[in-house]
Amino acid sequence: MRLLIQLLSWLAPNIIVNKAIYTINNPKVKKLREHEVEVVSHAKQTTIQFNDFDIQTYQWGDGCKSILLVHGWEGQAGNFAEIIEALVENDYTVYAFDAPSHGFSSSGETSVFEFSDLTTHMLKKTQVKEIISHSFGGVATTIALSQNPNIAIEKYLLLTTPDRFVDRINSVTQQIGIPEKVKQRLIGQIEKQYQLNVRETNVSNFAPKTNVKRAKIIHDVADKVVPVEYSRNVCNSWPVCSMEEISGTGHFRILRTPKVIDRIISFLES
Numbered sequence: 519m520r521l522l523i524q525l526l527s528w529l530a531p532n533i534i535v536n537k538a539i540y541t542i543n544n545p546k547v548k549k550l551r552e553h554e555v556e557v558v559s560h561a562k563q564t565t566i567q568f569n570d571f572d573i574q575t576y577q578w579g580d581g582c583k584s585i586l587l588v589h590g591w592e593g594q595a596g597n598f599a600e601i602i603e604a605l606v607e608n609d610y611t612v613y614a615f616d617a618p619s620h621g622f623s624s625s626g627e628t629s630v631f632e633f634s635d636l637t638t639h640m641l642k643k644t645q646v647k648e649i650i651s652h653s654f655g656g657v658a659t660t661i662a663l664s665q666n667p668n669i670a671i672e673k674y675l676l677l678t679t680p681d682r683f684v685d686r687i688n689s690v691t692q693q694i695g696i697p698e699k700v701k702q703r704l705i706g707q708i709e710k711q712y713q714l715n716v717r718e719t720n721v722s723n724f725a726p727k728t729n730v731k732r733a734k735i736i737h738d739v740a741d742k743v744v745p746v747e748y749s750r751n752v753c754n755s756w757p758v759c760s761m762e763e764i765s766g767t768g769h770f771r772i773l774r775t776p777k778v779i780d781r782i783i784s785f786l787e788s
Contacts, residue, residue, distance in 0.1 A: 534696055535704045541690050543627045545592040545619055554596035557603065561595075561614075568636050573615055574622040575640070578602050581609035585786075586646045588637055589614070590653030591630070594621025600774040601650065601782060608783055613644045617658070630683075631712060633658040638666055647672040648786060652773060653744055654680060656752075660721050663728035674733045675785055677772050678741060681748040683719035721748075722755040733759040734785050736778060743769035 550558065561576040576595050585605060587598045595614035605612050617636060618628040637658045641649075649671055651659045656679030663669060680686065687708070691701045705716050725733070733756060737749040746763060753761040767775045 532703075534694070534700050535707055538687075538690055538694055538696060538704050539707065540627070541694065542686065543629050545628070547620065547625075548592055548594075550594065550596045551599075554599040557599035558596040568618070568639060569632060570626060571618040571628075572624040573618065573636065575615045576613065578612040579606035579610055581606065581611050583609055583648070584611040584613065584644060584646045585648040585650060586640060586644055587612065587614040588649065588651040588655035588659045589617065589620070590651075590655045591633075592620070593652060593655070596621065597652065597770075597773055598650070601779055604779045604783055608787070613640065613646065615640055629712070630654065630657055630686075631661070634661040634665075638662040638669075641666070641669050649674045650677065650782065651675075651679070652677045653769065656680070657683075657721055660724045660728060660752075663730065664724035667727065667729045669729060671728070671730045672732065673786055674728075674730045675782060676733070676735045676749070676752075677778070678737045678744045678769060679721055679735060679749050679752055680744050681721045681751045682717075684716050685748070687716065720751075722752045725752055725756040725759070730758055735759060735761045736772065736781060737761065737763055738767045738769065738772055739763050739765050741769045741772075 558576070561578050564575045566573050566575055587595060587601070589595055589597050594616045598614065602612050615636065616623040617633045619625045634657075641662065647670070649659060656676040659674075660679070663671065684705070687701070687705060691704065696704070709716055735749045735753050737744075737746045739746050749761060753759040762781065764778065767778060772778050
């Protein structure tokens with residue numbers, strides 16, 4: 519396959535560029551665990567229209583405090599199951615959604631920028647003052663907040679976060695086996711399509727522009743999906759941010775590890 523990619527990169531580079539863009543913009547839908555399915559079944563569920571998508575939204579509890587959960591790329595709201603239960607027990611109304619082409623929302627080509635626009639919509643709709651994001655959800659949320667400084671957030675907790683958009687491109691091009699020359703063509707097409715500078719599209723650039731009073735990042739030092747250095751870069755650029763590095767959870771179990779959930783509640787209550 520890699521030999522074929524190399525050959526096509528020389529003979530028909532646009533085909534390879536389009537394949538890379540398709541990979542970047544078409545997330546794979548992953549199944550929920552049994553407990554996640556159970557928690558989702560207890561939510562008040564509503565479908566809303568957003569762009570060309572039917573978006574599944576959720577609400578748990580009816581507490582006096584409210585919070586929005588933003589899942590990661592190829593994730594969905596149900597991934598927060600154990601966190602949702604803890605929040606409801608601590609008098610929260612919990613809001614969440616499945617991003618375009620994620621979870622139980624309808625499928626189609628999408629992007630982190632559409633994900634971010636939907637996050638903006640949900641922030642305005644729910645009027646929350648607190649947010650928890652996981653992984654790539656931190657990218658979507660931070661972009662949304664940086665573009666809407668009128669949205670004031672009291673506490674924002676990120677369970678890992680990528681930083682540079684170019685790292686996502688590098689990951690996909692390495693996965694497919696795209697040579698450097700074609701990767702540069704890919705970057706040029708993305709920049710033209712979205713009217714941006716890929717190398718300046720970094721969470722560490724967006725974060726200081728947000729209207730967030732307190733932020734915290736929790737990241738496992740052995741995370742194999744999003745290296746801890748990415749979160750360090752973001753936190754170092756963000757005056758209101760603190761960071762806690764942990765071990766023994768990895769990238770996904772961080773969402774259901776009791777010691778992490780305790781730290782989440784402690785941060786929100788502090």
